[in-house]
Amino acid sequence: MRVGIGYDIHRLVKKIPMVLGGVSISHTKGPVAHSDGDVLLHAICDAVLGALGRGDIGMMFPDTDPSFKGTDSGEFLEKVTEIMDKDGFVVANLDCTVISEDIKVTSYREQITKNISGILDVSEKVINVKGKTAEGLGETGKGDAIEAHAVVLLIKKDKS
Numbered sequence: 001m002r003v004g005i006g007y008d009i010h011r012l013v014k015k016i017p018m019v020l021g022g023v024s025i026s027h028t029k030g031p032v033a034h035s036d037g038d039v040l041l042h043a044i045c046d047a048v049l050g051a052l053g054r055g056d057i058g059m060m061f062p063d064t065d066p067s068f069k070g071t072d073s074g075e076f077l078e079k080v081t082e083i084m085d086k087d088g089f090v091v092a093n094l095d096c097t098v099i100s101e102d103i104k105v106t107s108y109r110e111q112i113t114k115n116i117s118g119i120l121d122v123s124e125k126v127i128n129v130k131g132k133t134a135e136g137l138g139e140t141g142k143g144d145a146i147e148a149h150a151v152v153l154l155i156k157k158d159k160s
């Protein structure tokens with residue numbers, strides 16, 4: 001068994017599309033990023049890479065690489081899933097928390113869970129996505145940033 005933790009934060013500005021967990025979200029602001037800035041998928045990538053002992057998303061997909069500009073972060077998680085598969089691991093369960101002042105994560109929970117389960121190739125039952133606010137505190141509390149935490153447990157495929 002391997003456990004991994006992931007965290008990410010992105011600044012939010014007007015006139016940028018908002019994507020969370022691979023789902024397009026109707027919002028006045030979106031993340032400033034080299035890729036599509038999907039804070040949740042980035043945290044999940046880091047959690048899985050961490051569990052595998054394979055560094056982090058920045059090492060794997062450097063933001064200095066122009067080929068990753070505007071990339072759908074689902075592609076990052078797909079590549080991370082391939083690595084996990086090659087290493088012989090599968091997700092036992094994944095728990096995530098998104099912190100956003102004004103995006104109602106619970107409204108998108110089902111779609112996000114379905115999307116993540118599709119990419120990771122596991123049942124939706126082992127994926128949990130929670131949303132909460134920052135109680136008005138800091139940049140996230142002002143609605144100028146969005147954060148995500150992810151914890152994943154991986155198990156060896158042959159020992160499941």
Ligand SMILES: [Zn+2]
Pocket residue numbers: 008009010033037038039042
């Ligand atoms: Zn990110």
